[in-house]
Amino acid sequence: MRISVPATSANLGPGFDTLGLAISLHNQVIIRPSKFHSVSLRGEGSNNPVLKDNNMFIAIFNDFYHNLSKRKRHFRFEFTNEVPLSRGLGSSSAVIVSAIASAYAIEGIKLDKQKLLNLALAYENHPDNITPAVMGGFNVATVQDNEVKFIRKTLPKSLKAIVVIPNRPISTQLARKALPFKYSKEDTVFNISHSSLLTAAFMTENWDMLRAASLDKVHQKYRMKQMPELFDVQKTALKSGALMSTLSGSGSTLFSMSHRDDAQRIEAELKKRFPHFKVISRNFDNDGVRVED
Ligand SMILES: Nc1ncnc2c1ncn2[C@@H]1O[C@H](COP(=O)(O)OP(=O)(O)O)[C@@H](O)[C@H]1O
Numbered sequence: 001m002r003i004s005v006p007a008t009s010a011n012l013g014p015g016f017d018t019l020g021l022a023i024s025l026h027n028q029v030i031i032r033p034s035k036f037h038s039v040s041l042r043g044e045g046s047n048n049p050v051l052k053d054n055n056m057f058i059a060i061f062n063d064f065y066h067n068l069s070k071r072k073r074h075f076r077f078e079f080t081n082e083v084p085l086s087r088g089l090g091s092s093s094a095v096i097v098s099a100i101a102s103a104y105a106i107e108g109i110k111l112d113k114q115k116l117l118n119l120a121l122a123y124e125n126h127p128d129n130i131t132p133a134v135m136g137g138f139n140v141a142t143v144q145d146n147e148v149k150f151i152r153k154t155l156p157k158s159l160k161a162i163v164v165i166p167n168r169p170i171s172t173q174l175a176r177k178a179l180p181f182k183y184s185k186e187d188t189v190f191n192i193s194h195s196s197l198l199t200a201a202f203m204t205e206n207w208d209m210l211r212a213a214s215l216d217k218v219h220q221k222y223r224m225k226q227m228p229e230l231f232d233v234q235k236t237a238l239k240s241g242a243l244m245s246t247l248s249g250s251g252s253t254l255f256s257m258s259h260r261d262d263a264q265r266i267e268a269e270l271k272k273r274f275p276h277f278k279v280i281s282r283n284f285d286n287d288g289v290r291v292e293d
C-alpha cells in the first residue's frame with residue numbers, strides 16, 4: 001500500500017489558523033506486512049535519528065491500527081519525504097493525516113475525508129494545514145463542536161507556488177508562544193477584513209487582489225523579526241512579480257504565488273539574491289492525501 005500527502009502553506013498572511021493550500025511537494029510511504037518491524041527513510045529527515053527511533057507517523061499509525069484491528073502485526077515502512085521538517089510547510093499535518101489514513105486503509109476500513117479531518121484534530125487543533133493536506137487545493141476552515149467545517153477551491157494550473165526554505169527550523173509550538181496574548185481592535189479588524197478579502201479573491205480568481213488582501217498584523221511581524229532576512233525575501237518576491245508573498249505557516253519558509261509565466265523569473269531572482277536558501281517552484285496539489293493498493 002502506498003500513501004502520499006502534500007505539503008501545505010497555512011495562514012496565507014491574514015488567515016491565521018484558518019486559510020491554507022496544498023503544494024506539490026509530497027511525503028510518500030509504502031507499507032507492507034512483514035515478519036519484523038522495519039523502517040527505511042529517504043529524503044527530508046533521513047539523517048534525523050528521531051525519525052528512525054521515535055517516528056511520529058509510526059506512533060499514530062500504531063495507535064489507530066491497534067484500536068481498529070485489536071491484533072498485533074508487524075510492518076515494513078518505506079518513507080520518501082519531500083516535505084522539510086519544521087519549516088512551515090505542514091510536515092506535522094502531513095504525518096498526522098497520512099498515518100491515520102494508512103491505518104484505516106491497511107485494515108480495509110473505508111474512511112471518508114470529513115471523518116479523517118475530524119480525527120486529525122486530536123493531534124493538531126488548528127485546521128488550516130490538515131484541511132488542505134486532506135483535501136488539496138485552497139481551503140477556508142474552522143472548528144465547531146470538534147468538527148472541521150470547510151470550503152475548498154481547486155487551484156488552476158496557470159498558478160505556481162515558489163517557496164524559499166531557510167536552513168533553520170522553527171518549531172510551530174514555539175512560534176505560537178512568540179505571539180501576543182491580546183490584540184487591539186484595530187489589528188483584529190484589519191485581519192478580519194483582509195482575510196475575508198483574500199478568501200473572496202481566491203474564490204472569484206481575482207488574482208490581482210491577492211497582494212493587497214494578503215497583509216497581516218497578527219503573526220508575521222512577530223515571527224519574521226526572529227529571521228529579519230525574511231522581510232527581504234518577501235520584498236524581492238513581490239518586486240519580481242509575485243501575486244502575494246507570506247510567511248508559510250509558522251515559518252521559516254516564505255511562500256509566494258505567481259502566474260505560471262512569471263515563476264521562473266521570480267525563482268531565478270530569489271536564487272540569485274538568497275543563494276544560502278533553498279528555492280523551489282512547484283504546482284499546487286488539488287488531490288490531498290491519496291491511498292493506493
Ligand atoms: N516525515 C516525518 N516523519 C516523522 N515525523 C515527522 C516528519 N515530519 C515532521 N515530523 C514531526 O513533526 C515535527 C515538526 O512539526 P512542526 O514544528 O509543526 O513543523 P511544520 O511547521 O513542518 O509542521 C518534527 O519535529 C517531527 O516530530
Ligand SMILES: N[C@@H](CCOP(=O)(O)O)C(=O)O
Nearest residue numbers: 010017088089090172249250
Ligand atoms: N496556523 C498555524 C500554522 C502552522 O503551520 P506549520 O506548517 O508551521 O505547522 C500557525 O501559524 O501557528
